[in-house]
Amino acid sequence: MCQGNDGKEWQQNTLRRELLRQASGLAVTARKLEENQDYPNKSPQSLARLVRVTAELLAKTLEDTPDGRLKHVATLLCCDEFLRIVEHSRVSLTPWSMIQATEVFLRKYVGDDAYFIISPEWNYNYGVRTGVFAAFEKALSGLEWFPLDEWRKEVGWGEKLFCISFPRIEKLNVLLHANLGHELGHIITQRKVEVSFEKMWLEKEAEIKERLKNLIRGDASFEAMGDLLKETVAEIKASDDTEKVRQVALQALIETTADKVGVRVFGPAALASMAEICTRWHVDINPIGNGNYPPWRYRLRILAQECSRDLDAISQNEQRIHADIVPFLEWLLKIREFTSSATDMKEIQSNPISAEAYKLVNQALDDMNELVTSSIPDEKKTFSLVENQEEISELIGRLEDQVPPNESGIWPDIKPASLETILNACWAYKLKEISQDKSWCEKNIERLFRLCLKAIESSYVSTTFGPKLIEAYLQD
Amino acid sequence: MVELLESAHIFEASTKLQFAATCLSKIAGGEKPTQQTRDILTWTGTLLMRVDWRRDEWASAAYINPVMATQATAVRPVFFETFFKWFKEAKREVPDIGDFLKLFYSFLRSGGVESKLTSEQLDLAAQFLQAFSENLLSRISTNGIPKPNPVPVFA
Numbered sequence: 019m020c021q022g023n024d025g026k027e028w029q030q031n032t033l034r035r036e037l038l039r040q041a042s043g044l045a046v047t048a049r050k051l052e053e054n055q056d057y058p059n060k061s062p063q064s065l066a067r068l069v070r071v072t073a074e075l076l077a078k079t080l081e082d083t084p085d086g087r088l089k090h091v092a093t094l095l096c097c098d099e100f101l102r103i104v105e106h107s108r109v110s111l112t113p114w115s116m117i118q119a120t121e122v123f124l125r126k127y128v129g130d131d132a133y134f135i136i137s138p139e140w141n142y143n144y145g146v147r148t149g150v151f152a153a154f155e156k157a158l159s160g161l162e163w164f165p166l167d168e169w170r171k172e173v174g175w176g177e178k179l180f181c182i183s184f185p186r187i188e189k190l191n192v193l194l195h196a197n198l199g200h201e202l203g204h205i206i207t208q209r210k211v212e213v214s215f216e217k218m219w220l221e222k223e224a225e226i227k228e229r230l231k232n233l234i235r236g237d238a239s240f241e242a243m244g245d246l247l248k249e250t251v252a253e254i255k256a257s258d259d260t261e262k263v264r265q266v267a268l269q270a271l272i273e274t275t276a277d278k279v280g281v282r283v284f285g286p287a288a289l290a291s292m293a294e295i296c297t298r299w300h301v302d303i304n305p306i307g308n309g310n311y312p313p314w315r316y317r318l319r320i321l322a323q324e325c326s327r328d329l330d331a332i333s334q335n336e337q338r339i340h341a342d343i344v345p346f347l348e349w350l351l352k353i354r355e356f357t358s359s360a361t362d363m364k365e366i367q368s369n370p371i372s373a374e375a376y377k378l379v380n381q382a383l384d385d386m387n388e389l390v391t392s393s394i395p396d397e398k399k400t401f402s403l404v405e406n407q408e409e410i411s412e413l414i415g416r417l418e419d420q421v422p423p424n425e426s427g428i429w430p431d432i433k434p435a436s437l438e439t440i441l442n443a444c445w446a447y448k449l450k451e452i453s454q455d456k457s458w459c460e461k462n463i464e465r466l467f468r469l470c471l472k473a474i475e476s477s478y479v480s481t482t483f484g485p486k487l488i489e490a491y492l493q494d
Numbered sequence: 495m496v497e498l499l500e501s502a503h504i505f506e507a508s509t510k511l512q513f514a515a516t517c518l519s520k521i522a523g524g525e526k527p528t529q530q531t532r533d534i535l536t537w538t539g540t541l542l543m544r545v546d547w548r549r550d551e552w553a554s555a556a557y558i559n560p561v562m563a564t565q566a567t568a569v570r571p572v573f574f575e576t577f578f579k580w581f582k583e584a585k586r587e588v589p590d591i592g593d594f595l596k597l598f599y600s601f602l603r604s605g606g607v608e609s610k611l612t613s614e615q616l617d618l619a620a621q622f623l624q625a626f627s628e629n630l631l632s633r634i635s636t637n638g639i640p641k642p643n644p645v646p647v648f649a
Contacts, residue, residue: 092635212499215564254578260570
């Protein structure tokens with residue numbers, strides 16, 4: 019019955035021949051990239067191996083593939099996009115001086131067995147792909163003829179491989195790379211958010227569907243239909259709407275949880291980098307028209323709340339604040355004022371689907387806060403500018419002398435600056451300079467980027483090798 | 495961000511439904527179900543009963559794991575879209591669609607063992623599963639056309 023005579027046999031014979039050629043070509047290309055040595059670490063080769071092994075085994079088992087499943091194999095062979103990530107991760111295309119330091123920083127949260135591919139994309143955005151191996155495994159597990167155990171054995175490790183991307187034209191803009199904290203958030207919380215949401219969805223789906231269906235039944239145009247048509251339309255529309263509610267709510271929880279992780283680890287630098295990047299976009303757009311992402315103003319509000327210790331310190335004038343960081347804090351206060359408008363929430367409430375979704379999001383917020391805290395146990399509090407103001411001020415002094423802000427103190431009593439401290443110092447320095455000269459960026463910003471990148475690299479080197487050098491110096 | 499694993503879930507559903515469609519055709523032709531066939535039909539029955547929320551059994555979530563619940567929500571719009579199109583053709587063969595679905599789902603849940611459906615009805619059901627599978631697959635493949643522009647936000 020599934021095999022008609024309407025040309026299917028011709029289509030399947032042609033497809034089978036084409037798939038064999040495509041899979042073999044994909045495997046050859048993947049192998050070439052796998053053998054390339056021009057990568058900052060071994061992760062890109064691992065991803066190339068995943069594609070190669072998948073393509074090779076799909077080709078090898080093509081004879082056993084039932085006719086009706088050839089299109090599924092064709093869909094899987096469209097995984098060549100992953101080779102683009104491999105190709106873009108060559109040393110010459112990445113801000114290589116911060117790659118090792120960033121990897122060490124990320125491993126602190128993700129685990130020593132985690133590997134990263136940090137590569138540029140020709141899109142003005144940051145991104146991360148998690149669960150690449152798991153997604154392949156899940157998809158391949160549906161092919162009952164496919165040798166999954168052999169695939170697992172040949173592909174090797176990979177459970178903890180993460181592909182992080184940044185905007186190609188911002189390669190040098192290390193201050194903006196504080197957005198990588200958000201991507202770290204995806205890595206360490208996304209699966210937990212999904213699991214937590216799946217349980218919640220199981221409980222709430224029926225009532226949400228019922229409310230949406232009632233809305234559809236109450237629609238004036240619906241009343242004009244015949245009874246049979248009414249129920250048909252209600253079923254289709256309610257299914258669609260409920261699925262949209264699920265997508266919008268899940269995306270909101272995934273993004274805001276990742277935002278919270280980002281701001282916990284990078285503090286005000288995370289708020290600043292998100293605020294700066296989103297000024298170019300519509301900040302109140304409804305999630306439904308925006309790939310299900312929460313409005314920017316909504317996200318900035320959450321980040322500003324997380325930075326409230328620093329922001330309250332300056333707004334309530336209760337504490338001595340170093341003059342070097344005041345312009346940065348005042349700029350951040352303006353972001354908080356910007357988020358006091360509820361125009362984003364009005365936009366969300368204007369659509370029953372997003373309104374339903376954010377009802378769910380609000381119910382899940384406490385759970386998500388706990389989830390963030392349990393995911394980064396050493397960072398219960400957000401990195402604070404005010405608490406670290408002495409060190410940050412010293413680093414700003416170095417920047418003013420055009421010296422990389424990689425350490426504080428005087429040799430040999432030095433303390434290498436952490437990645438988060440360097441980024442916050444650079445942001446504070448930038449805003450201090452801009453407060454004195456609005457056109458400062460035009461001539462000086464690239465120098466700041468280079469000093470910052472150098473500082474990150476030097477700090478990594480002195481953290482890793484410094485203790486041995488000091489030991490040798492003291493012995494002499 | 496969500497897309498990769500979600501696509502994998504939809505892919506898995508599509509490929510298993512296609513397999514189930516082939517199994518139904520074989521059973522309609524007189525073949526006895528193997529253990530592999532029984533497993534895939536049971537899985538299909540569980541998924542469909544969760545997907546089709548017009549069924550009374552839908553309310554009973556005891557045998558549903560949360561992963562399948564979200565998988566069911568993701569495929570549901572395609573299910574109804576496929577169902578109503580298929581129903582136009584099928585209503586000549588199965589005048590009482592409610593009874594037919596009840597028998598069909600219970601047949602699937604039994605792993606293809608307890609059948610009160612005729613071989614013609616099994617063929618009809620196979621056609622439905624195949625169409626459902628193909629429609630799901632088209633949701634995650636580009637179908638040969640250029641991808642839409644990416645949403646300009648960072649993931």
